[in-house]
Amino acid sequence: MPALVLAVAEVADGSLTRLSTEAATLARALAEAAGGTALGLVVDAAPAGPAAELAGYLPRVVAVTAAELADQVPAPHVAAEVARLLGEGVTHVVIGATTDGRDIAGTLVGLTGLGLLANADTASWDGDAPVTRSVVLGGRAVTESTLSGGSGIITLRPGGVGASEAAVPGAVEPREPSTPAVPAAVVLERVAEAGAEVSLEDARVVVVGGRGVGSPEGFAVVEELAGLLGGVVGATRASVDAGWVPYARQIGQTGRVVKPALYLGLGVSGAMQHRVGMQGSEVIVAVNRDQDAPIAEVADLFVIGDLFQVAPALATEIRVRRGG
Amino acid sequence: MRIVVLTKPVPDPAAGAERLGPDNRLDRAASPTVVNGNDEYALEAALQLVEAHGGEVVILTMAPANGTETMRKALAMGAARGIHVTDDALAGADLPTTIRVLAAAAGQEAFDLLLGGLDTSDGAGGAVTAGVAARLGLPLLSTAAHIEPDPAAGRVRVRRLSAKGYDLVEAPMPAVISCTQALGAPRYPSLKGIMAARSRPIAAHSLADLGDGLAPADGAWATRVVAAEPPTARAAGRTVTGSATDAAREIADFLADRRLI
Numbered sequence: 001m002p003a004l005v006l007a008v009a010e011v012a013d014g015s016l017t018r019l020s021t022e023a024a025t026l027a028r029a030l031a032e033a034a035g036g037t038a039l040g041l042v043v044d045a046a047p048a049g050p051a052a053e054l055a056g057y058l059p060r061v062v063a064v065t066a067a068e069l070a071d072q073v074p075a076p077h078v079a080a081e082v083a084r085l086l087g088e089g090v091t092h093v094v095i096g097a098t099t100d101g102r103d104i105a106g107t108l109v110g111l112t113g114l115g116l117l118a119n120a121d122t123a124s125w126d127g128d129a130p131v132t133r134s135v136v137l138g139g140r141a142v143t144e145s146t147l148s149g150g151s152g153i154i155t156l157r158p159g160g161v162g163a164s165e166a167a168v169p170g171a172v173e174p175r176e177p178s179t180p181a182v183p184a185a186v187v188l189e190r191v192a193e194a195g196a197e198v199s200l201e202d203a204r205v206v207v208v209g210g211r212g213v214g215s216p217e218g219f220a221v222v223e224e225l226a227g228l229l230g231g232v233v234g235a236t237r238a239s240v241d242a243g244w245v246p247y248a249r250q251i252g253q254t255g256r257v258v259k260p261a262l263y264l265g266l267g268v269s270g271a272m273q274h275r276v277g278m279q280g281s282e283v284i285v286a287v288n289r290d291q292d293a294p295i296a297e298v299a300d301l302f303v304i305g306d307l308f309q310v311a312p313a314l315a316t317e318i319r320v321r322r323g324g
Numbered sequence: 325m326r327i328v329v330l331t332k333p334v335p336d337p338a339a340g341a342e343r344l345g346p347d348n349r350l351d352r353a354a355s356p357t358v359v360n361g362n363d364e365y366a367l368e369a370a371l372q373l374v375e376a377h378g379g380e381v382v383i384l385t386m387a388p389a390n391g392t393e394t395m396r397k398a399l400a401m402g403a404a405r406g407i408h409v410t411d412d413a414l415a416g417a418d419l420p421t422t423i424r425v426l427a428a429a430a431g432q433e434a435f436d437l438l439l440g441g442l443d444t445s446d447g448a449g450g451a452v453t454a455g456v457a458a459r460l461g462l463p464l465l466s467t468a469a470h471i472e473p474d475p476a477a478g479r480v481r482v483r484r485l486s487a488k489g490y491d492l493v494e495a496p497m498p499a500v501i502s503c504t505q506a507l508g509a510p511r512y513p514s515l516k517g518i519m520a521a522r523s524r525p526i527a528a529h530s531l532a533d534l535g536d537g538l539a540p541a542d543g544a545w546a547t548r549v550v551a552a553e554p555p556t557a558r559a560a561g562r563t564v565t566g567s568a569t570d571a572a573r574e575i576a577d578f579l580a581d582r583r584l585i
Contacts, residue, residue, distance in 0.1 A: 106454025115546025118449030
């Protein structure tokens with residue numbers, strides 16, 4: 001049976017998420033390597049725009065207009081469409097390892113009994129079975145995992161696969177929604193919290209405040225540097241648990257995984273659970289008073305010093321170099 | 325209300341000794357075992373809900389025979405009783421089997437809410453609670469930061485963490501909820517709780533007790549780990565000491581060299 005690899009896309013603010021383009025690129029690469037075919041799926045209240053975007057990456061895109069997604073959680077609806085496509089011959093499903101993506105994957109496993117290769121950074125073939133590489137046990141090991149059967153599900157972490165468009169754009173196939181097999185929770189209200197509006201995963205620069213920042217007010221220096229560097233503010237579990245920043249900012253095993261061009265850590269000790277979420281960053285700079293802080297093991301530049309002196313001095317230095 | 329909480333024994337992440345054995349499975353002897361962190365948030369939330377609304381908290385664990393040691397810790401926090409699914413045929417079980425088994429065991433309880441951690445520190449796939457919900461045909465309220473049941477109306481509302489803040493979501497009970505640290509820190513067991521936990525019942529179930537066809541024969545799992553290695557170490561970096569001004573200049577030089585400023 002030739003591989004038919006499905007990429008499940010996610011829509012945010014009317015556009016395809018970056019991780020969706022990475023999932024689409026992986027699905028296409030897997031299909032091409034196996035002499036098979038790739039396709040994409042967009043399920044949204046208004047799928048046309050993101051489906052057209054996705055068709056830049058895949059030869060065929062199924063676009064399902066599901067009006068319910070305006071005020072229901074997506075997983076049951078998306079899982080229903082994936083289940084239908086599995087019935088039409090899809091062999092492998094690639095889904096972003098996001099909040100919704102994990103719900104969709106879990107729902108599918110519960111409904112179909114298919115195997116799940118979770119949190120893949122990359123995937124390739126060994127014979128007719130995909131092999132995924134994942135970081136496990138809070139960063140203590142990297143594993144290669146595979147499926148025993150002929151089909152299954154992969155959840156993909158951000159940043160492991162570079163998104164690239166196909167040479168020839170594909171066709172979009174509109175569809176009516178099918179009926180979900182499980183009830184969907186209703187969304188009564190969407191609440192935006194201050195400081196949580198930009199995506200950590202998409203940021204080129206992430207400036208992170210750890211326990212050493214000491215207070216919500218202390219985050220002013222973190223925010224100042226993030227602003228100067230054109231980056232966004234991230235946090236460690238300690239600073240989130242202390243209530244200084246919202247959970248949406250947390251980087252690490254139980255938060256976001258980031259791979260920015262620059263990670264700048266201020267007062268971040270670098271516990272394993274945090275490092276698993278940032279050690280893929282291209283350049284890591286850390287400022288910490290403690291010379292034994294474990295973040296030194298992954299930092300390209302490790303500054304031993306008081307962040308409340310070094311960070312303002314760095315802000316001044318950047319301003320001076322830019323001519324005031 | 326009856327609330328079932330999925331509690332998985334995991335190697336203590338704080339001990340720093342989590343590792344895979346030669347068979348690429350978790351080496352359970354290498355580390356002390358604790359209740360999975362996110363499951364503890366779920367348990368704490370469940371205990372507070374029962375304190376407010378009445379009822380009981382039941383913990384559900386699928387684990388080897390010695391899993392009862394960790395279950396006692398959860399009972400010491402205040403859960404009324406435990407269900408321990410244990411069977412040699414489940415060693416190394418895959419996700420679909422885990423979901424089928426937990427759903428079958430939970431399905432024997434007339435629960436209002438089934439809570440579990442968003443993910444586990446040793447598995448981290450984050451798919452079990454969603455899978456159990458789907459298997460039981462129940463609504464899933466995932467990534468919970470706050471749980472507010474209305475037993476009279478038979479509904480539950482959850483603040484579901486989103487990329488921008490949270491969504492307020494609602495579903496009829498019974499419902500399944502995946503839980504995050506944003507629910508609040510778990511309590512420490514009191515001495516009284518620890519004593520009481522010794523006599524709280526733990527019902528042991530084998531696979532056969534739960535029904536047929538839940539696990540594939542001969543451990544023919546849907547997925548398997550074929551190789552494991554330590555993570556690639558990054559090249560050693562440079563350490564900077566000295567005055568804040570000098571350090572700032574060095575960082576700026578370093579960033580400028582890489583066109584980051």
